[in-house]
Amino acid sequence: GAVVSQHPSWVICKSGTSVKIECRSLDFQATTMFWYRQFPKQSLMLMATSNEGSKATYEQGVEKDKFLINHASLTLSTLTVTSAHPEDSSFYICSARDLTTDSGTEAFFGQGTRLTVV
Amino acid sequence: GQNIDQPTEMTATEGAIVQINCTYQTSGFNGLFWYQQHAGEAPTFLSYNVLDGLEEKGRFSSFLSRSKGYSYLLLKELQMKDSASYLCAFMDSNYQLIWGAGTKLIIKP
Numbered sequence: 001g002a003v004v005s006q007h008p009s010w011v012i013c014k015s016g017t018s019v020k021i022e023c024r025s026l027d028f029q030a031t032t033m034f035w036y037r038q039f040p041k042q043s044l045m046l047m048a049t050s051n052e053g054s055k056a057t058y059e060q061g062v063e064k065d066k067f068l069i070n071h072a073s074l075t076l077s078t079l080t081v082t083s084a085h086p087e088d089s090s091f092y093i094c095s096a097r098d099l100t101t102d103s104g105t106e107a108f109f110g111q112g113t114r115l116t117v118v
Numbered sequence: 119g120q121n122i123d124q125p126t127e128m129t130a131t132e133g134a135i136v137q138i139n140c141t142y143q144t145s146g147f148n149g150l151f152w153y154q155q156h157a158g159e160a161p162t163f164l165s166y167n168v169l170d171g172l173e174e175k176g177r178f179s180s181f182l183s184r185s186k187g188y189s190y191l192l193l194k195e196l197q198m199k200d201s202a203s204y205l206c207a208f209m210d211s212n213y214q215l216i217w218g219a220g221t222k223l224i225i226k227p
Contacts, residue, residue, distance in 0.1 A: 006160075034215075041222075042219070043205060043217050043218065043219040043220045044161070044205070044217050046214075046215075046217075049214070091158070093160050093161075095215075097213075106151075106163055106166060107151075107163075107215060108163075109160040109161050109162070110160060111159070111160050112158075112159065112160040114158070
């Protein structure tokens with residue numbers, strides 16, 4: 001299947017600082033990127049959906065000013081957690097799809113980023 | 119409205135067969151997915167069903183009945199490495215994936 005590279009795999013940051021997570025589709029054009037958060041022993045929670053070149057659509061309850069998403073190209077999307085707090089500590093996963101193709105139904109996932117805010 | 123439901127946890131024995139069920143309700147449907155997720159890792163794709171029937175892929179098979187809003191994932195010849203969470207998700211009319219909470223499968227020797 002297609003490859004989605006997410007970086008970093010884990011990060012520890014101080015409370016109040018910002019963290020940027022990158023998600024790259026390596027061998028296909030990701031017209032749509034999804035950002036999920038997963039707390040321990042819970043399922044994926046969709047945070048936002050972004051289409052290349054347009055503003056992200058955030059799920060209810062997700063602060064768009066806190067979780068900045070940029071999808072400037074067909075191969076790169078970034079999630080920036082601004083002014084991080086300990087409650088933002090979680091596993092963040094990106095997923096990329098190319099909805100313009102017949103195979104675009106499958107979601108390819110990045111490796112995930114374990115964020116710990118201390 | 120939309121909803122999707124699967125059991126929270128199941129236990130099975132190495133070498134045996136286990137069936138994980140998933141039921142869903144939605145007005146728009148574009149297929150159902152099964153993913154495997156090991157603790158601390160991202161999900162990995164297992165199967166996709168958009169038509170009724172059984173899709174077999176090695177030790178794993180997935181079944182779909184659209185009229186009943188029902189799917190199952192069948193795992194044969196269970197191995198210890200199959201211990202993981204199994205997530206079902208359907209794709210709605212907007213091509214959004216709606217995820218179940220996941221079924222934690224525990225394999226015992």
